[in-house]
Amino acid sequence: MAALRGEMSWFCCGNAWGPCGSTGHGACGTCNSGNYQHAWPNTSDACYAITHPDTCGLGMSRRGCGFRHYTTNLCNGARVGTTIADCGPQTDLFCGETTCCGSACGSNRIIDLTPAAFSAIASLSVGLRPCSVDIV
């Protein structure tokens, strides 16, 4: 299967300070900001009904809690492996949005990483980066 190309961001989950304190452990009940985990837009029918990546023309496979993905930051080639711990991002709200680093671009939000995972491949202060997501 070819890697899926799009945008990545980050989100907090689990025990947390500030506005993150109300987020909880995610749809899978296992999510923690300090773990290598991510949110995926198609973890269940209920999840898909919220995120609707199909609205943006994306066909994203159904994958459940604990499934492994490998995300590459297209700005620097850094890669991190994570497991599904939540439903998201809400892809349909940002249809067509494009983020680039020079000529390396990604369109549509396809994955949200925990702060630990995102910060392993990019600075948290950038918020959004083009990426590719693979299963190996």
Place this chain on the structure above:
Amino acid sequence: MPHTLDRRRLLATAALGGVVGATGLGSLAPEAAFAAEAAAVEPGAPDPNFVEGRISKISGHLLLVTGSDTVLHSIRVTDGTSIWKLHPSTFDQVAVGDGLYARGVRLPDGTLAADSVWVNIVNLHAHIAAVGRNVLHLDHMGRRIVAHVVPGRSAAVYNGTPAVSDLSLLKVGRHVQVLGAWHPDTNEIDIATVYAAA
């Protein structure tokens, strides 16, 4: 990856009192620095080189941090540590009570020699409930967040277009992602960047 080893050795040396100035570690561009990090953590597992929590004490260049899971951490800030607090910032701007995420390398005594520290950083998905003068009122998971526009800093990205300082196109009801800095123990933040959907 020799480059990675060099960088990690520099961090550890700096934390242990070696003569390493900001220029010694600061020559890496941010993206290059993260590309150089080793990621040997099993997917799903906690990253031992990452810390989150709130600062309970500052002693010299050592931050004592209480994790949200109540685990205690020591974080050593060196001349080479990158600090973000709404802007790229300096150690003297860090305060007791601040929340943080930090990444670095563990020293033999368990202290984290910090490569990067993000202070009070939040990345919220929300709806705009109201717009005031230099302020957005956000609905975030059923709670109200007061997001302040900081002149000269706050920027908006409208559906992937380049960031601009004009936030006037943000309207009530729109979904936004807001990257900013929390005001500790309040429901207020300062806005760094607002990403707005079409």
